[in-house]
Amino acid sequence: MSIQWFIFTTLVVVVIQGLIFRRWGLKNVKYHRYFSVPAVFEGQEVEMIEVISNEKLLPVPWLRIESKISANLKFQKQFNLDIQHQQFHRSIFSLMPYTRIIRRHKVRCLKRGCYYLNSVTMTCGDLFGFQEVSKEFQLSVQLLVYPKPLRMEEISLPSHSWQGDVTVKRWIVEDPFMVAGVRDYAYGDPLNRINWKATARTGKIKVNKLDFTANPKLMIYLNVDISDDMWSAVTEPERIEKGISYAASIAYHVISRGIEVGFGSNGYLIDKPGEPVRIEPRCSMEHLTLIYEVLAKLIIARSVTFFTFLEQDLASGITGMDFLIITSYISPRMENQIKKLEEYGNTVRFLWLHPQEDIRSVGHEKSNIDAY
Numbered sequence: 001m002s003i004q005w006f007i008f009t010t011l012v013v014v015v016i017q018g019l020i021f022r023r024w025g026l027k028n029v030k031y032h033r034y035f036s037v038p039a040v041f042e043g044q045e046v047e048m049i050e051v052i053s054n055e056k057l058l059p060v061p062w063l064r065i066e067s068k069i070s071a072n073l074k075f076q077k078q079f080n081l082d083i084q085h086q087q088f089h090r091s092i093f094s095l096m097p098y099t100r101i102i103r104r105h106k107v108r109c110l111k112r113g114c115y116y117l118n119s120v121t122m123t124c125g126d127l128f129g130f131q132e133v134s135k136e137f138q139l140s141v142q143l144l145v146y147p148k149p150l151r152m153e154e155i156s157l158p159s160h161s162w163q164g165d166v167t168v169k170r171w172i173v174e175d176p177f178m179v180a181g182v183r184d185y186a187y188g189d190p191l192n193r194i195n196w197k198a199t200a201r202t203g204k205i206k207v208n209k210l211d212f213t214a215n216p217k218l219m220i221y222l223n224v225d226i227s228d229d230m231w232s233a234v235t236e237p238e239r240i241e242k243g244i245s246y247a248a249s250i251a252y253h254v255i256s257r258g259i260e261v262g263f264g265s266n267g268y269l270i271d272k273p274g275e276p277v278r279i280e281p282r283c284s285m286e287h288l289t290l291i292y293e294v295l296a297k298l299i300i301a302r303s304v305t306f307f308t309f310l311e312q313d314l315a316s317g318i319t320g321m322d323f324l325i326i327t328s329y330i331s332p333r334m335e336n337q338i339k340k341l342e343e344y345g346n347t348v349r350f351l352w353l354h355p356q357e358d359i360r361s362v363g364h365e366k367s368n369i370d371a372y
Contacts, residue, residue, distance in 0.1 A: 018131035020058070025124040026135050028055040029095070031065070033117060035107075039144035039296070042112045046143065048075075048105045054095035061127050063093040067120040072111040073143070109145040112244065114270050114297045117141040144296040147241075147248040155246055155351070182206040216322055217281040218254055220247050222265040222298075223306040223327035233301070236355065240267075240300045243326040243353050250324065251291045255283055263291050268303040276303045276312075281321075310337040319345040328353045 029052070036047035054060050067089050069075075075089065093101060117139050125132035182198045185205035198206035222243050226236055234240060247263060254261045262281035268274055277294060306327070314337060323346055330338070330350070338348045 014126075014128055014130065018126040018128070021061070021124065021126040022131045022133050024056070024058055025060060025126075025133055026122060027058075029053070029060065029063070029122065029124070030055060031120060031122060031137050033120065033139055033141055035141065035143050038142070039146060039293070040109055041146045042109060042148040045106055045108050048107050050091070050103045050105070051100065052093055052095065052103075053100040055098060057097045059097050060093075060095040060124050062125060063095055064123045065091045065093070065120055066123070067117065069117060070113075070115050072109065072113060072145075073115060074108045074110055076106040076108075109143075112145050112147045112241065112296060115143045115145065117143075144293055146292045147245045147295050149252070150245050150249040152249065152253055155249060182208060217260045217262070217320070218322045218324060219262045219264060219281060220250060221309075221323060221325045221327075222247055222263075222267070223309075223325065223329075224265060224267040224300055224302055225306055226328050228329060228331040228333075230302075237300045239328060239353050239355065243351075244295050244298060246326055246351060248292060248295050251288060255285070255288045258283060261287075261291075263294060264309070265298060266302055266304050266306045266309040267298050267300060269294065269297045270299055271297065273299075274303050276309055307331070307333050307337065310334065310341070314340055314344075317344065321346045323348045324351060325349070326351045326353060328355075 032051040034049055036049065040046050050065075052063070052065070068087055069089055071087050091103070095101065118141075119136055119138055121134055121136050123132055123134040182195050183206065185194070185207050189207045193207040195206045195208050222240070224234055224240050226234060226239065251261050251263065260281035260283040262279045264276070264278045266276050269277060277298065279291060279294060318341070323341065325338075325348065327350060341348055
């Protein structure tokens, strides 16, 4: 065989195999990506799992997978994993026929947030690298990173705050679990209140005397505005991030004591732009998880002014609520609104968000809050 014929045959083989891989290289190549858990707290690690499979007889000599992932998700260095500019991730594979590869990546979550992995681009080529074809795969992967939890000692809440039901005389509803003594039976008393021991001892029908209790409801409000004259952009997001951690920690503290708690903010959620946030008070671990999810998705940007946000409460005539407002300032207009809220039968207290330089100047001074 002459050298010319050999060269011609080689070129034909190269062209044919290039056309084959270009047309069928990515056919029946499947890609799946997910996280080991749907949510973690800031600073914790999570596993990202990639599953790549070649479900056909034709092998894939090389397969490149590229995706853009937030720099707040820090990947550990791994073989065949290239990270550029802390955002662009590139992996190289080789797949034999009917082969599946599973890769696990350790990821440290550096910052609170809601992270979407929406797409990945796959590129394969022939044996000689002359032909290649790319395809974008749409994904629906979400990771929630909850705010970093803080110890209650770091927030300096009063020791007597939110300790549970408090006995009060002004409340209308009697608590069947709080017995304050016995009294004579009166017409209309239910039979299940009869105290049989006292009845036998005195010879008269006696019923349990119930006390009145307050069932407090706490509403935590976070003001994302740094000052009254601030535009929509928040100039000190770190200060508001601290407030988000405060809200998460206080919500856990309060719910763990059996008290209903809600959350509101004049920021907005990543999936509900331009709409202020309000979650009505409830008391359950599922409700706490909902608050964590909302705090993870909260965007530090104004949807409405905090003045407008409070005005909505006044318009609804809310009463019997305890408010804790986490804020950097109180304007004169807000003071008037707060007085009106108190006139409606609510209580209002504040947790101040100090500028970073003020915190450093006093040696990480703890935030102040009025006696609650």
